[in-house]
Amino acid sequence: MRWLFGNDWNWIAAGAVSAALLLGLSFLTHFPFLVSLVIAALVFAGLVFVLAPRQLFEGLDLGSIGGGQVAFARELLAQAQPAADKLAAAASSIADKDMKAKVKNLSDIAADVISRVEAKPASAPSVRRFLTYYVPQAAEVAEGYATLAKRRAPSQVRLSKVGAVITKLQDAFVHYADSLADSELGTLDVDLRLIQESLKEDIGR
Structure with missing residues (x-):
């Protein structure tokens, strides 16, 4: 049980x-x-x-979703969630306010993408690289920054290099979050055009 x-x-x-x-x-x-x-x-x-911890895809009607889609999404999330947890932990351990905010932003985006994939498993392929590469790598980099910063005499050069990578990761995270949002919009543009055509036909507007 x-x-x-x-x-x-x-x-x-x-x-x-x-x-x-x-x-x-x-x-x-x-x-x-x-x-x-x-x-x-x-x-x-x-x-x-x-x-009991909440189960993946809790509340979803899995019978209406392809088993392959759910299995694929489950595999990706199983890889991404531990890394996302590490990213959140790293953010809380960084003293520098600016860098802390940047790492927390990465953590928030990762958590948001994970929750959206869980809510819609079919969207998993569009963020596969994000979940399997960028989130784990970001966690490693953030943990590295936190470790470096805790040294008695941290190398400012190394901190600067790691910080620059964290800053660049912001763009990648935003890109994948936005691409997921775009995929969720689906046929919105087509729907809008059809509505506008129907309005013109029915009420002349």
């Missing part, structure tokens, strides 16, 4: 809380042991469910 209700951590946390509750009810409030056991079991089951 663990594959359905998350990883081991939610089970461990639920077990610890339930055990503490069982001991508290039994020995501190003097509840009957059987009643305490039932309450603890119910709390355990509830916590396992509540603490």
Whole structure:
């Protein structure tokens, strides 16, 4: 059942809380042991469910989406999410305000693209390179900058070089985010033209 209700951590946390509750009810409030056991079991089951991490594509009607599309998107997101998490962590560890803002912007864009691909798995091919190359590389560069900056006597030349790469990555991230938005617009231009033609035909405008 663990594959359905998350990883081991939610089970461990639920077990610890339930055990503490069982001991508290039994020995501190003097509840009957059987009643305490039932309450603890119910709390355990509830916590396992509540603490379970959200699953990919949760809420989507996967039956209406091609299995190949979902599998491909799942594979890309499985590669990108750990790197996106590292990118967010690196942003929080950088002291320089300007560089911190730039790395956070990269992190925000990565999170946005990931959430949009999860919501629409068919869009995954348009950002494949972004998810499998740029996000992991950006995470490595950001972590490298954070490590360099924490040295007692950091090399300003190296910091400048790494910072320049982070600045250039902004353009790549924005490019892929915008290309994903363009793909989501789909036939908007065609739809607008058809609406305008219909309006002219129906009401002369």
